[in-house]
Amino acid sequence: MTADPRLPTDAIRRLTIDPGPWLSCDDCFRLVDRYVEGLLVRGAEPVPAELAAMPAHLAGCSACAEEAATLLLLAATEAGIDPAPALERLPAP
Amino acid sequence: MTEVSPDRTASRQAGGIPPPGEDWIADLTSSGPVREDALRRLHALLVRGARFQVSRMSAMRAVVGAAQVEDVITLAADEAMVAVLSKLPTFEGRSRFTTWAFKFAVLQAAVELRRQAWSRREVPLDAAPPLIEPRPSPDLYAEGAEFAAAVRDAIDRVLTPHQRRIALALIVDEVPIDVLAERLGTNRNALYKTLHDARSRLRTHLAGQGYDVAPPTRSREETR
Numbered sequence: 650m651t652a653d654p655r656l657p658t659d660a661i662r663r664l665t666i667d668p669g670p671w672l673s674c675d676d677c678f679r680l681v682d683r684y685v686e687g688l689l690v691r692g693a694e695p696v697p698a699e700l701a702a703m704p705a706h707l708a709g710c711s712a713c714a715e716e717a718a719t720l721l722l723l724a725a726t727e728a729g730i731d732p733a734p735a736l737e738r739l740p741a742p
Numbered sequence: 743m744t745e746v747s748p749d750r751t752a753s754r755q756a757g758g759i760p761p762p763g764e765d766w767i768a769d770l771t772s773s774g775p776v777r778e779d780a781l782r783r784l785h786a787l788l789v790r791g792a793r794f795q796v797s798r799m800s801a802m803r804a805v806v807g808a809a810q811v812e813d814v815i816t817l818a819a820d821e822a823m824v825a826v827l828s829k830l831p832t833f834e835g836r837s838r839f840t841t842w843a844f845k846f847a848v849l850q851a852a853v854e855l856r857r858q859a860w861s862r863r864e865v866p867l868d869a870a871p872p873l874i875e876p877r878p879s880p881d882l883y884a885e886g887a888e889f890a891a892a893v894r895d896a897i898d899r900v901l902t903p904h905q906r907r908i909a910l911a912l913i914v915d916e917v918p919i920d921v922l923a924e925r926l927g928t929n930r931n932a933l934y935k936t937l938h939d940a941r942s943r944l945r946t947h948l949a950g951q952g953y954d955v956a957p958p959t960r961s962r963e964e965t966r
Contacts, residue, residue, distance in 0.1 A: 658886075660914045661893050665948065665955050668941040674919075674930040682837035682845050709941070710934055712852065712919045719795045719848045724841040 669705020685721040688735035791847030792818035802859035818850035856918040905940040
């Protein structure tokens with residue numbers, strides 16, 4: 650798309666993604682355990698209203714997304730669940 | 743020591759992964775050998791969570807070095823232990839206790855490793871030069887190049903100096919948000935709010951110019 654090294658294509662995408670409804674990193678942290686367990690057990694069902702802002706936050710915050718992915722893998726191991734399908738549904742920056 | 747949320751049992755029954763048989767809360771709030779054993783198991787759990795987080799951050803782990811990585815894991819687990827015990831009254835049982843506890847170790851380990859990895863790196867905090875190209879380049883004729891130029895222009899014209907500085911540091915220079923927060927004397931929430939507002943401002947401007955801005959949320963399978 651662009652050869653400008655100061656603004657690579659992926660940076661353009663990440664700068665212009667829909668930030669969604671506001672959710673702070675602190676609130677993401679508060680909810681993330683429920684969210685990843687929901688991905689593990691509910692599959693592709695819609696997320697509950699209280700967790701509705703989580704996908705956009707995780708798509709927009711690389712630090713929270715990195716930590717959520719780790720938590721999902723740990724939770725899956727504890728519960729004896731294959732993490733792959735849930736990991737596919739976890740929003741990525 | 744600890745008051746447990748009265749709706750914990752009900753919440754557990756409402757959904758989520760079925761809790762394991764062992765009752766962490768009861769053990770951690772008891773006394774004597776039972777509590778001592780629970781504390782020992784909790785610390786082992788947090789070490790495991792911290793170690794796993796660090797294991798997934800290979801680039802930063804390589805920068806920090808093996809010996810220091812062990813210190814990061816130990817420090818993260820110890821700090822997570824304090825956090826978990828102090829937050830125990832807030833545990834509502836809406837997730838497994840282990841998942842809830844793991845998140846403290848994961849956060850502490852990730853933040854500490856990012857901090858260590860960037861401890862000797864300079865963070866570009868000065869105002870970056872304008873991104874506007876002085877004249878059209880051949881790239882402008884490539885697919886999407888016009889949008890790229892519009893984004894560059896919007897960054898320079900629409901964002902406040904603070905929004906521009908934060909957005910470019912986080913997205914283009916890929917400074918970890920915790921590191922940037924520490925260098926600027928602020929916190930993760932404030933920086934993410936700035937980025938959130940900058941994205942909204944960019945999208946509003948680009949939409950006003952007739953661009954079909956990116957879809958809301960991309961899952962991992964969509965990014966492949």
